[in-house]
Amino acid sequence: MAGDNLDHFCPRDGSLLIPPEDSDLGAYLRYGAYHCDTCAGMLLNSKAAESTFCADKLNHMHEGFTEEGTEVDLDCPFCDSHMRVRKFSFQKIDGKLTEPIEIDGCPVCASFWLDAGELQKLSPPVNGEGRIPRIEANALAVVLEVLLQLPIILL
Ligand SMILES: [Zn+2]
């Protein structure tokens, strides 16, 4: 059930988001990830996720947004609800926590928005200055897939 055949737009710059099935990597399909070729941001949606493991992970993350979180001026690209922001860390194999990153989540439909800059805190840009958003988005999708295998800690 990848995608819903509707167009979704980047909540930051209004660009048409690239649906998971039109992306270069399997990671996008597994997580139901749409990405923006303008800002390299990424939108995850639990219903669009092909992998049950990934959908479960996203639904777990969603619990952190249904009652809590700070409302932000960002509309959910799937359902137009006001999104909320929270900080998360991932627990590495050695037990240490990664640097916290901010994730915007929809309190209604289990969608999440990740700015490229947030993931870059955990992994530096692959192609430095003048980076190409599509290549950057692919690199970030790989980072994200590795991270989401780890326990996620709500801060
Ligand atoms: Zn964008």
Ligand SMILES: [Zn+2]
């Ligand atoms: Zn939503």
